Structure formats: C-alpha cells, structure tokens
Amino acid sequence: MSETVSEAAPGTIVAAFDFDGTLTWRDTLLPFLRRLLGTPTLLWVLFICSPWLAAYALRFTSNHRAKAVLLQASLAGRTQAEVQRCAQAFVREYLPLQWRPWAMHHLVEHQQQGHRCIIVSASTSLYMHLAGASLGVDAVLxxxxxxxxxxxxxxxATPNCHGEEKVHRLQTWLATEFGAAQPVLHAYGDTSGDRPxxxxxxxxxYxxxxxxHG
Structure with missing residues (x-):
C-alpha cells in the first residue's frame, strides 16, 4: 500500500472499488442473467437485444441505453423472491471463484486498517448489495x-452508475457520511468508465x- 495509507489515522481514508474487472476477473451481469434465465432464454434475449448491443459496440448508442434494453427484456415481470434466491446462490457459489487476488488483498488491507471501504459499480442491485455484504464493505453504490x-x-430506478455518474454517487455518499471534513480517497478501477x-x-x-492524473 502507499505511504499515505500507512500514515493516515484510521477512519480518515475511504477506499472506493469498482466491481467488474477490478474486484472480479470478468463482467458479472451476463453470468448472473444466465443463472436466472437459463442459457436458452438468455440467448433469445441477446438475440432480441442484438441491434442495441451491436450499436453500443460500434459506439452508435450509449452504455446506458444498451443496458436498459437488455435489463428490460431480461427482468420485466420477474418476482423479487425469484431474483433474490438466484442472487443468493450466485454470490455464494459463483463469485468466490471470480475474486482477483490483488484487489482482494488491497480491500482486506484497507479494512484491517480501519478504512471505510465501498463498492462503486455499474453492476445492478439484483446481486450487488449481497456481494457487498459478503465482502464486509461499508456501502454499495x-x-x-x-x-x-x-x-x-x-x-x-437510478441512472446507470457508470462514468460521471460514479463521481456523482460517490460525492453524494461522501457528503452524507463526512460533511465538509472530506477524507483521503483511494480509488481502484479498470476501464474508461472508472476514470472520472x-x-x-x-x-x-488502474x-x-x-x-x-492526466
């Protein structure tokens, strides 16, 4: 860890971690949807959504729009109880195989030093709050x-927590938790959506x- 981490008093540092590709080896949304829907249904959903997904890949539409279409097709009408059961199994059985050792080492080191640790992720509340609880973090945005x-x-129910929206959500949380006494912020990410x-x-x-900072 950095010299700042070792010298600062406990509670004065917040460590903000991206999730997919930072704490995990890969994106987790599609594996979750495959578990929830089953492979045949997921393939059908991806086919239905392919014009929007292709447009996003070609940068003709936004991450938010493509994701919104995929989630609408996958989730509309699903019961909260059904999704919760799937999420519990997903967090218990799948995610432990996906943790990146480097990031997990840093997360645990921050926690052991009494720093506030949060996840700031574009991944969805379908399973993210359960994932955060399993890691013992202080908050999941x-x-x-x-x-x-x-x-x-x-x-x-909220804007896609990606890019500048991560900054907005994080600043709101910091203001609520610390007021004007802003802590030292450490951040961990792996894509352009984390750079803000x-x-x-x-x-x-990174x-x-x-x-x-460039």
Missing part, C-alpha cells in the same frame, strides 16, 4: 433496479498499477 408490487419492471472516479481520488490504481 450501484445501478438500482425498480421493483413494483414485488416484481421487477426491468427499468432502472480515479480523477477524484488522491491515490488511484488495472493494478498506480494511475497518474
């Missing part, structure tokens, strides 16, 4: 999904290497 009368509508959050941090890591 993620893309929240809408539930009405015990069923998922397939719509996002890394810019906000005093100490930043793909397991120190990241310099």
């Amino acid at each position: 993620c893309t929240e999904m809408e539930v009405v009368d015990g069923r998922y509508t397939g719509r996002m 959050m890394l810019h906000l941090a005093s100490v930043a890591w 793909r397991e290497k120190p990241w310099q």
